[in-house]
Amino acid sequence: MVHDVRHRTRHVIRIVRGITLVAVAALAGCRPARADDRVTLTLAGSALGAEGAVVTAQAARFERLDPSVRVVIQRTPDDASQRHQLFVQWLNAHVGQPDILQLDVVWTSEFAAAGWILPLTRWHTDTHDFFPGVVAGDEWNGVLYALPWWTDIGMLYWRTDLMPRPPATMDEMTDALRRARSAGGPRDGLVWQGARYEGLVTVFLEFLGAYGGRIMDDSGRVVVDAPQAVAALTRMRDLLREGLVPRDAMTWHEEESRFDFQNGDAVFMRNWPYAYALMSDSGASRVAGRFGAAPMPSAPGGTPTATLGGQQLAINAYTEHPDAAYRLIAYLTAPAQELERARVAGTLPPRRSLYDEPALDSALPMGVTVARQVLEHATPRPVTPIYSQLSDLLQIQLHRALTGQTDPASALHTAAAGMNALVERTHVRELAHAQHSDASIPAR
Amino acid sequence: MKEERTAWVLLAPALGSILLVAMFPLGWTMWESLHQHDLRMPWLGRPFVGLANYATVATDARFWEAIGHTAFFAVVSIALELALGLVLALAMNRTFRARGIVRAAVLLPWAIPTVVAALLSRFMFESPWGVIDVLLMRTGVAHQPVVWLAGSHIAWVPLILADVWKTTPFVALLLLAGLQNIDRELYEAAAIDGASAWWQLRRITLPLLKPAIVVALIFRTLDAFRVFDLVYVLTGGGPGTSTEPIALYTFNTLLQNLEFGYGAALSVVVFAATFGLAMLYIRWMGGVSPGEVAA
Numbered sequence A: 001m002v003h004d005v006r007h008r009t010r011h012v013i014r015i016v017r018g019i020t021l022v023a024v025a026a027l028a029g030c031r032p033a034r035a036d037d038r039v040t041l042t043l044a045g046s047a048l049g050a051e052g053a054v055v056t057a058q059a060a061r062f063e064r065l066d067p068s069v070r071v072v073i074q075r076t077p078d079d080a081s082q083r084h085q086l087f088v089q090w091l092n093a094h095v096g097q098p099d100i101l102q103l104d105v106v107w108t109s110e111f112a113a114a115g116w117i118l119p120l121t122r123w124h125t126d127t128h129d130f131f132p133g134v135v136a137g138d139e140w141n142g143v144l145y146a147l148p149w150w151t152d153i154g155m156l157y158w159r160t161d162l163m164p165r166p167p168a169t170m171d172e173m174t175d176a177l178r179r180a181r182s183a184g185g186p187r188d189g190l191v192w193q194g195a196r197y198e199g200l201v202t203v204f205l206e207f208l209g210a211y212g213g214r215i216m217d218d219s220g221r222v223v224v225d226a227p228q229a230v231a232a233l234t235r236m237r238d239l240l241r242e243g244l245v246p247r248d249a250m251t252w253h254e255e256e257s258r259f260d261f262q263n264g265d266a267v268f269m270r271n272w273p274y275a276y277a278l279m280s281d282s283g284a285s286r287v288a289g290r291f292g293a294a295p296m297p298s299a300p301g302g303t304p305t306a307t308l309g310g311q312q313l314a315i316n317a318y319t320e321h322p323d324a325a326y327r328l329i330a331y332l333t334a335p336a337q338e339l340e341r342a343r344v345a346g347t348l349p350p351r352r353s354l355y356d357e358p359a360l361d362s363a364l365p366m367g368v369t370v371a372r373q374v375l376e377h378a379t380p381r382p383v384t385p386i387y388s389q390l391s392d393l394l395q396i397q398l399h400r401a402l403t404g405q406t407d408p409a410s411a412l413h414t415a416a417a418g419m420n421a422l423v424e425r426t427h428v429r430e431l432a433h434a435q436h437s438d439a440s441i442p443a444r
Numbered sequence B: 001m002k003e004e005r006t007a008w009v010l011l012a013p014a015l016g017s018i019l020l021v022a023m024f025p026l027g028w029t030m031w032e033s034l035h036q037h038d039l040r041m042p043w044l045g046r047p048f049v050g051l052a053n054y055a056t057v058a059t060d061a062r063f064w065e066a067i068g069h070t071a072f073f074a075v076v077s078i079a080l081e082l083a084l085g086l087v088l089a090l091a092m093n094r095t096f097r098a099r100g101i102v103r104a105a106v107l108l109p110w111a112i113p114t115v116v117a118a119l120l121s122r123f124m125f126e127s128p129w130g131v132i133d134v135l136l137m138r139t140g141v142a143h144q145p146v147v148w149l150a151g152s153h154i155a156w157v158p159l160i161l162a163d164v165w166k167t168t169p170f171v172a173l174l175l176l177a178g179l180q181n182i183d184r185e186l187y188e189a190a191a192i193d194g195a196s197a198w199w200q201l202r203r204i205t206l207p208l209l210k211p212a213i214v215v216a217l218i219f220r221t222l223d224a225f226r227v228f229d230l231v232y233v234l235t236g237g238g239p240g241t242s243t244e245p246i247a248l249y250t251f252n253t254l255l256q257n258l259e260f261g262y263g264a265a266l267s268v269v270v271f272a273a274t275f276g277l278a279m280l281y282i283r284w285m286g287g288v289s290p291g292e293v294a295a
Helices: A002-030 A048-064 A080-092 A110-112 A132-137 A170-182 A198-210 A227-241 A247-251 A254-262 A275-277 A322-332 A335-345 A359-363 A367-375 A387-402 A410-425 A428-434 B002-032 B052-061 B061-093 B099-111 B114-125 B131-138 B156-180 B184-192 B198-225 B230-235 B244-256 B260-285 B290-293
Strands: A039-043 A069-075 A100-104 A146-153 A155-159 A188-191 A266-271 A292-293 A308-313
Touching: A039 A048, A039 A308, A039 A322, A048 A069, A048 A322, A048 A335, A069 A322, A080 A100, A080 A110, A080 A146, A080 B131, A080 B230, A080 B244, A080 B260, A100 A110, A100 A155, A100 A322, A110 A308, A110 A387, A132 A146, A132 A308, A146 A292, A146 A322, A146 A335, A146 A367, A155 A275, A170 A188, A170 A227, A188 B052, A198 B131, A227 A387, A227 A410, A254 A266, A254 A275, A275 A359, A275 B198, A292 A367, A308 A322, A322 B061, A335 A359, A335 B260, A359 A367, A387 B290, A428 B114, B002 B184, B002 B230, B002 B260, B061 B156, B061 B198, B061 B244, B099 B156, B156 B230, B184 B198, B244 B260
Parallel strands: A039 A069, A039 A100, A188 A266
Antiparallel strands: A100 A308, A146 A308, A155 A266, A155 A292
């Protein structure tokens, strides 16, 4: 039934496409021959500020190396969910451009399972140099679908003027917060990303790992209502109850927490590496030279956990130039380009070998030692095509528990029930085994 | 006979446009709502599922909560707007100097786009730096900054205040039009009979203002039922989903999660509810003569 509908849809699409091609060819025939017979590749992703500058420069260099290709950088919204929505709509319409898509680490499996991006098997990429956790997020059913471009990692910013070393455990962190408060320290204790969006899940994942819990087990069942998870969420809730995390932080995203910490109003901040360079600028930051970064603390039964984020490059399954597209993504993710990107835009490269380069140490504002320390604890989010929908269900319940509308145990129970129902309804577990190479390559 | 044909020919463009821009999308949405169609899960295809989406709607707790939030928002904000609007209209109906300027000034909030108004309130209610919290602390009313947007009950305060601030002028203007149609002689006669101002308000103003009130109610109810931008900007429906109205839930389902089938079913339900409300009001207005409604 399902396949029948898909088949018919494809048939209609093929007819429509045929008519369009004829029409386009007829129109093209009316025009004078183009002087430029290069292949045009479109890349859609972050193209603002320093990131835009570095990708534009690298694309220009690539054009000189590969004169048969012209690269167009297409601007897309910087807001992740808006970009995601745009990509999904384009790919549903089987549009061949942009040829190259910048994907968030949690989208790769979704796009792969949908058949919207090409498996990279035929180019035999060597992925040994990339961090294994990053590569795991770029694979679906054991097949590589994207190349890591840069990495993001959740970490704990701490104030070097308030304590000699960062807390290693949750209890140490709570003690440090209480001490700072009774000593008349900053107004706020720990600040985080608490608004109801993906950021909240990334924070929760770090508390969850600290207690040894996880979102999904190896068989693809959601286990986010296990005792460890309840302990993790209870700890978060208690920090709020005790006033060690300000209640305002439940409406904050990355930037609100950075402003708070950078104004000297917080003892700790959970945030991504981008904040490091910004807060080191003594012109804008009151904590310049007085803060450090470390892995998030752990608790009994778990390990320090750092949520792995980052951006990947993948090839649109409907592109007309897969080989040229692959050459471009291989070039952009090569060591030299990722190093340059780190220097210009401050992003962490996903290649292990670069962390031995002195050049990276001077390029990264936080230095290589701290970066490596945090990256050791990198933990990917569940690799499943329905991650975004699962996260959506989890976000609501986390937010309910942390704003005092329900208790952690029943919130997580509701979340797990809803998430498992979605897993069943969408058949992703069967999909993970059944679908391999056939359905993931759409008919061209 | 010939005239009738000419009439149809002349009507054709209008009918065609209505078919194209109103009936076709509506029909398409209804057809879509009978399918399971999730843009992000092409492996599920787009199977016809009959009324299954509607059965899910009926048991969807988030949907019923959203309906509850919408109704709550509508009742409270409209009650406040009618009361305040009436006061403003009565004030503006008196003759005084600079009346034109006052009327224009009162209407100003209505002219501001909702998204801008929502952003303004967001900045004002942001804690602890927002102007409201700063004022409350300076005047000693509060000792701790009030966290407006992260409390499931208190988050309604900025939402409803923002709506009241923006929409009261509209209600006031509608009521003012109604007031100006009331015959002055009625008040004179009542005054001669020794009726108090309160009695005049209850026995003359309010009954004769009924058509205008009904019109204001219709507009406001239909608007409040579709409230979206205000909540989207101010609370995003949170904390949790405790301020999520039905329009925002539909938007999230359709455009954020790209669940076209289920989202279409939600849209159809919202459409049916709004349509039903409109019908109800029109019947209610039936008791009022058309001439009065025109006021």
